Amino acid sequence: MTTPNTQxxxxxIRSRNGLAHKHVGSLHAADATLxxxxxxxxxxxxxxxxxxxxxxxxxxxxxxxxxxGMLFEPAESxxxxxxxxxxxxxxxxxx
Numbered sequence: 759m760t761t762p763n764t765q766x767x768x769x770x771i772r773s774r775n776g777l778a779h780k781h782v783g784s785l786h787a788a789d790a791t792l793x794x795x796x797x798x799x800x801x802x803x804x805x806x807x808x809x810x811x812x813x814x815x816x817x818x819x820x821x822x823x824x825x826x827g828m829l830f831e832p833a834e835s836x837x838x839x840x841x842x843x844x845x846x847x848x849x850x851x852x853x
Contacts, residue, residue: 764786765785765788765814765816766815767784767785767788767812767814768781768784768815769782769784769785769810769823770806770811771801771802771807772810773806773807774808775808779811782801783801784815785800787812789824792849793812794810794812798808798844799806809851
């Protein structure tokens, strides 16, 4: 249950150096410090994290599923982004 002065935070954990942070869940907290402490307690109980990010959910802007065509279809018309028509020299080997 949330109280009126808590906000929703999204939690991202990086498990090892060289890997990207992954979204692991959400939690409610009054501020960033408490959100970070709660994320540590809830999502890294077994020592599986090296880095934690907490982001207010209100700061995240997501695409709308109904607008997917408008956002992603223009990339299909740019054939130069998909080099399927180039001949790869044999010297290159496995690519």
